[in-house]
Amino acid sequence: MSSQPLQASNMEELLEGIWKQNPVFVMALGMCPALAVTVSAFNALGMGLATTFVLICSCTLISMLRRFIPREVRIATYIVIIATFVTLVDYIIQAVSLALYEALGAFIQLIVVNCIILGRVESHAAKNPPLSAMVNALGMGIGFTIGLLALGGVREIFGAGQLFGISLFGQNFQPWVVMVLPPGGFFVLGLWLLFFAWLAKRKEARHGA
Amino acid sequence: MSMQLRASPHLHSGRDVPTIMRHVVYALLPICAFSVWQYGLSSLALIVTVTLSCLAAERISNKLSGTVNTLSDWSATITGVLLALTLPPAFPLWMGAVAGFAAVWLGKSLFGGLGHNPFNPALVGRAFVQAAFPTAITTWAPAFTAHRFTEFIPSSLTLPLMQPNDISSWVASNMVDGFTGATPLARWKFEHFVYPVQDMITGAASASTGETSALLLMVCGLYLIARKFMDWRIPVAVVGSALILALAFRVFGGDEYPPAHLVLLSGGLMLGALFMATDMATSPVSPRAVWAYGAIIGTVTIMIRYFGGLTEGVMYAILFGNALAPLLDKYLQPNVFGARKK
Numbered sequence: 001m002s003s004q005p006l007q008a009s010n011m012e013e014l015l016e017g018i019w020k021q022n023p024v025f026v027m028a029l030g031m032c033p034a035l036a037v038t039v040s041a042f043n044a045l046g047m048g049l050a051t052t053f054v055l056i057c058s059c060t061l062i063s064m065l066r067r068f069i070p071r072e073v074r075i076a077t078y079i080v081i082i083a084t085f086v087t088l089v090d091y092i093i094q095a096v097s098l099a100l101y102e103a104l105g106a107f108i109q110l111i112v113v114n115c116i117i118l119g120r121v122e123s124h125a126a127k128n129p130p131l132s133a134m135v136n137a138l139g140m141g142i143g144f145t146i147g148l149l150a151l152g153g154v155r156e157i158f159g160a161g162q163l164f165g166i167s168l169f170g171q172n173f174q175p176w177v178v179m180v181l182p183p184g185g186f187f188v189l190g191l192w193l194l195f196f197a198w199l200a201k202r203k204e205a206r207h208g209a
Numbered sequence: 210m211s212m213q214l215r216a217s218p219h220l221h222s223g224r225d226v227p228t229i230m231r232h233v234v235y236a237l238l239p240i241c242a243f244s245v246w247q248y249g250l251s252s253l254a255l256i257v258t259v260t261l262s263c264l265a266a267e268r269i270s271n272k273l274s275g276t277v278n279t280l281s282d283w284s285a286t287i288t289g290v291l292l293a294l295t296l297p298p299a300f301p302l303w304m305g306a307v308a309g310f311a312a313v314w315l316g317k318s319l320f321g322g323l324g325h326n327p328f329n330p331a332l333v334g335r336a337f338v339q340a341a342f343p344t345a346i347t348t349w350a351p352a353f354t355a356h357r358f359t360e361f362i363p364s365s366l367t368l369p370l371m372q373p374n375d376i377s378s379w380v381a382s383n384m385v386d387g388f389t390g391a392t393p394l395a396r397w398k399f400e401h402f403v404y405p406v407q408d409m410i411t412g413a414a415s416a417s418t419g420e421t422s423a424l425l426l427m428v429c430g431l432y433l434i435a436r437k438f439m440d441w442r443i444p445v446a447v448v449g450s451a452l453i454l455a456l457a458f459r460v461f462g463g464d465e466y467p468p469a470h471l472v473l474l475s476g477g478l479m480l481g482a483l484f485m486a487t488d489m490a491t492s493p494v495s496p497r498a499v500w501a502y503g504a505i506i507g508t509v510t511i512m513i514r515y516f517g518g519l520t521e522g523v524m525y526a527i528l529f530g531n532a533l534a535p536l537l538d539k540y541l542q543p544n545v546f547g548a549r550k551k
Contacts, residue, residue: 174372178340
């Protein structure tokens with residue numbers, strides 16, 4: 001089982017999560033934090049990094065333990081491991097930036113149930129050696145962070161006229177209140193999904209022609 | 210001898226979508242003219258800007274989706290004019306353009322164009338800017354100011370993406386006595402002030418560009434009904450249910466509730482009932498469903514106005530009705546001729 005007949009190169013595996021299988025735009029996973037915490041680019045970045053950390057740590061550890069975990073109780077075991085790292089992240093963020101901790105709220109703890117993590121663990125880490133699992137998790141984490149940043153950036157630019165807290169249009173900017181409300185999250189996510197679907201379609205058309 | 214085989218129907222009235230839409234535009238023109246007479250340049254510029262942005266949005270989405278040019282079916286024009294009529298006259302023009310693009314793209318193009326849209330595009334546009342710019346959309350300007358044909362209301366010409374220019378000094382310089390900047394519905398809700406009927410018919414009350422004269426709206430609506438371009442049941446059901454509820458609340462609830470004429474003449478009830486709720490793509494078809502649809506819109510309007518935080522509820526009531534329209538059509542189907550009920 002350990003000797004894979006087809007060993008994808010590590011670089012390819014990394015790019016898989018960032019672009020081809022981007023968790024937000026292609027697989028549409030982890031929508032709950034993607035919609036809820038992306039009112040600003042800073043929150044999005046914080047959430048993305050926290051999720052990436054949990055993803056890498058749990059995938060690596062589970063990959064190391066993959067032969068010792070009995071099949072019957074694997075999900076429970078995974079969750080315990082993931083929850084351990086989430087608790088770690090929870091305390092770290094609280095210590096580093098209380099403002100970010102308060103902005104993200106319950107969504108830090110909810111990383112436990114983020115389907116990207118359990119999905120990666122079940123479909124990749126549980127079947128692959130630690131290095132491969134780690135690279136894959138890193139790719140997915142970066143992809144997720146990029147996805148959140150794409151949402152958070154657009155919503156912050158329109159909703160507050162700034163990016164990472166830096167004002168872009170001066171004092172007189174009229175904020176689009178809707179963008180920081182939940183409907184704005186859905187609009188922006190929908191438009192990004194539309195954009196990626198269009199890219200995919202265009203690529204398909206080119207390959208067909 | 211050549212024979213043609215065709216499926217029914219064999220008789221065509223000659224009416225098509227562009228014809229109907231064009232007549233709706235004709236019916237809206239007097240309302241536009243009246244609002245320009247009231248508010249001058251600002252109103253004219255707003256109507257033109259919003260309509261042009263709707264047409265531009267329609268053209269761009271035509272290009273992107275690779276479909277035929279649908280500008281000639283007049284539907285984007287109607288969306289633009291209707292949308293402009295629901296916006297306040299002092300609304301910054303750039304926000305009007307945002308509303309126009311939101312209306313056509315979010316309200317129509319994304320669903321697949323005319324006929325596929327579940328919600329009235331003009332109202333989707335208005336709902337978008339109401340959520341995006343809640344202050345600007347409730348800033349009202351006085352009508353019939355002295356220099357209205359030579360100067361804009363200052364907030365109209367705000368630079369794009371910037372906050373609307375302050376109009377308080379403009380209002381003061383025009384010396385409009387007793388201008389409070391509140392609509393009849395808001396003045397009732399917060400002060401229990403009953404607006405004079407005369408003001409609500411002649412357009413002196415502050416309101417959106419196209420909702421100031423209930424009388425003119427009714428005349429224009431009657432033209433469309435007389436030419437059978439709209440289903441008369443919808444406005445009758447909307448206004449009728451609102452009237453019945455308003456009377457019931459006034460009779461049984463007492464002075465706490467507004468008088469019935471205030472409910473009918475103020476705000477967008479007439480505009481909504483006659484021109485928005487009757488949108489063919491978003492309203493039900495069968496008569497019983499149409500009655501239910503109108504009654505739901507009228508009832509929800511009254512509920513929002515009386516018990517909600519907003520002063521005006523026609524827009525959300527119609528969007529709510531639009532959402533229910535397919536369901537109503539499904540459950541209130543007429544019996545097929547000759548079929549027996551089980």
